[in-house]
Amino acid sequence: MAVTFHDFTSAAGLKKLDDFLLSRSYISGYQASKDDLTVYSALSSAPSAEYVNVSRWYTHIDALLRISGVESEGCGVVVKGSAPITEEAIATPPSTETKAAAAEDDDDDDVDLFGEETEEEKKAAEERAAAVKASTKKKESGKSSVLMDVKPWDDETDMKKLEEAVRSVEMEGLLWGASKLVPVGYGIKKMTIMLTIVDDLVSVDTLIEERLTVEPINEYVQSCDIVAFNKI
CATH class of the missing domain: 3.30.70.60 (Ribosomal protein S6/Translation elongation factor EF1B)
Structure with missing residues (x-):
């Protein structure tokens, strides 16, 4: 049965969500689903530490999105007063390392679009790859x-x-x-x-x-x- 929440910009809306998550790890079921993404996307920012259960859940979902994304369908939770979840919200956000690598690649393209990769560039690319791999391992053993x-x-x-x-x-x-x-x-x-x-x-x-x-x-x-x- 679908769960309905209301306006998370109000203290009452956040309090209801905090009470709901008191004994739950996820919005529905025992694994992250699109129900969690619906609620996650309805929150404009990380909740105040005053809402202990919401803060714990929000940190967990944020980490999941950065590591592996979410596939399970869920039960169809509804958050009244917020925009519906989009397909873009389901995709795994790029990591900080990936964004940095992309920015550096753009800088390289500005300098020499068709030039051959130098030894310094190869070394920098290998170091970035190693940093991403190490970061992933650290998260997996969290x-x-x-x-x-x-x-x-x-x-x-x-x-x-x-x-x-x-x-x-x-x-x-x-x-x-x-x-x-x-x-x-x-x-x-x-x-x-x-x-x-x-x-x-x-x-x-x-x-x-x-x-x-x-x-x-x-x-x-x-x-x-x-x-x-x-x-x-």
Whole structure:
């Protein structure tokens, strides 16, 4: 079912989007789609840090567009009060390195349109190619956004203390995000929480097995499940 948003130039419109993204990595489904592009293109600029969830999502989509683009169709989200998404918005924007290389090529053409490539020009081209390759590798080994369910032992578990216990876990490359309580049944609630990890530094399996389900945290936490795992 399509989701409808309204005027992102207003605080109310951004607040609705921020609340919507509290427990979601994407506008619809578990991967970036044209729904995300529709909302992304409707935002005139990066959102204020006041809107934590929108800022996290916007940074992720911006990075995806620069690295690989977006192909999935989505569910047909509607943003009232904004222009419809164009095909150009779906294309992957050129990287800074590509733009710089193109500018330098233009400069070379101005000097000698039909001249042979000099040794200096060959060396500069090789250095630019190496820089682009290195930048791409660095992005590929970047970060991931994780959505996790944390379940208590029973309805008598203090959920505030459960959250404090989970957030007390500190690791290099781990950043805890927004959380909320979701009813499960029989008076029991689970906590859904967002976290961002640096892939080379944090293993989600290790985080759960060696940090979140051992003493003293397992006094409150019965189990943890990964709901969504997405590269940033």
